[in-house]
Amino acid sequence: MATLTKIGIGIFAVALMLIGGVFAATAGVSLSLNNSQPTIVSVTPPAAVDPTECATSAIGAILVNASDSDGYADISLASSYVNITKGAVTYTAGTCVQISASGPSIEMSCTGASFNYTDVAGAWTLTAHVQDVSGGVANASTTLTLNSGVLMRANNAPITFGTVYAGSTDNVNTNSPGFNLENCGNVALNNSITGAAITDGGTNSIAATQFRMDDDATPSGGDGGNDAELTLTTGAQAFNKVGGFAVGSTFNLWSFLNVPTGQAKATYNVGQWTFTPSAA
Ligand SMILES: [Ca+2]
Ligand SMILES: [Ca+2]
Ligand SMILES: [Ca+2]
Numbered sequence: 400m401a402t403l404t405k406i407g408i409g410i411f412a413v414a415l416m417l418i419g420g421v422f423a424a425t426a427g428v429s430l431s432l433n434n435s436q437p438t439i440v441s442v443t444p445p446a447a448v449d450p451t452e453c454a455t456s457a458i459g460a461i462l463v464n465a466s467d468s469d470g471y472a473d474i475s476l477a478s479s480y481v482n483i484t485k486g487a488v489t490y491t492a493g494t495c496v497q498i499s500a501s502g503p504s505i506e507m508s509c510t511g512a513s514f515n516y517t518d519v520a521g522a523w524t525l526t527a528h529v530q531d532v533s534g535g536v537a538n539a540s541t542t543l544t545l546n547s548g549v550l551m552r553a554n555n556a557p558i559t560f561g562t563v564y565a566g567s568t569d570n571v572n573t574n575s576p577g578f579n580l581e582n583c584g585n586v587a588l589n590n591s592i593t594g595a596a597i598t599d600g601g602t603n604s605i606a607a608t609q610f611r612m613d614d615d616a617t618p619s620g621g622d623g624g625n626d627a628e629l630t631l632t633t634g635a636q637a638f639n640k641v642g643g644f645a646v647g648s649t650f651n652l653w654s655f656l657n658v659p660t661g662q663a664k665a666t667y668n669v670g671q672w673t674f675t676p677s678a679a
Contacts, residue, residue, distance in 0.1 A: 450548035520547035550584030596632025
């Protein structure tokens with residue numbers, strides 16, 4: 400391409416001619432500064448991305464092959480990027496570095512974008528934007544798959560009751576802050592609960608059926624939520640959030656305990672209940 404040095408020489412020559420009064424000499428000045436537009440040869444997406452439980456997932460390197468007949472060095476890495484878009488959400492992989500280059504061709508790797516765990520699964524559009532130093536632009540698109548993730552997390556476990564007494568009923572768990580399940584993926588969830596006996600690690604045991612779970616804190620009929628209390632068993636039973644367990648939401652749960660009369664005095668802290676999510 401023409402250089403700034405050449406432009407300077409041309410203008411200087413014209414100025415000299417004007418001083419000399421030879422106006423017609425200006426017709427001899429001609430500058431040609433045509434820039435060749437860059438082109439994109441290919442855009443290669445990274446492997447499909449899995450959402451990460453209640454966290455972000457880095458999007459792998461997006462490879463962009465581009466060409467510019469002014470030479471690969473005419474392409475500005477700093478001005479090139481890849482947008483990752485679905486609906487109204489756009490992320491930008493704005494850090495593009497050279498992988499290889501020769502003649503008019505350059506291969507760059509663009510990174511720096513992440514998916515949030517609540518982002519919608521499916522095909523996202525990758526649009527590469529390659530720009531040269533003269534502002535010439537090329538765009539090209541492909542797609543990247545964000546997988547769906549059935550992910551759930553139990554917060555503020557274990558479930559605790561403090562000190563309770565044999566023969567007492569409707570003891571409410573004392574977790575503070577309260578025990579809850581969190582939808583940590585990108586699909587609405589159903590939930591099931593599998594109970595278990597809670598033992599002292601030896602022969603003393605409180606059966607699973609002495610425990611109930613509810614979506615409100617009032618035992619025995621006070622249903623502030625809409626789900627009725629669920630008496631636990633050692634089998635899986637559905638217990639779903641009223642109105643659905645939506646992406647990005649939590650499901651508060653309380654547990655009630657009836658301690659049988661004559662239950663041995665001991666510390667009961669061995670046993671595990673399982674909360675199992677599935678796609679709603
Ligand atoms: Ca160019
Ligand atoms: Ca209740
Ligand atoms: Ca309820």
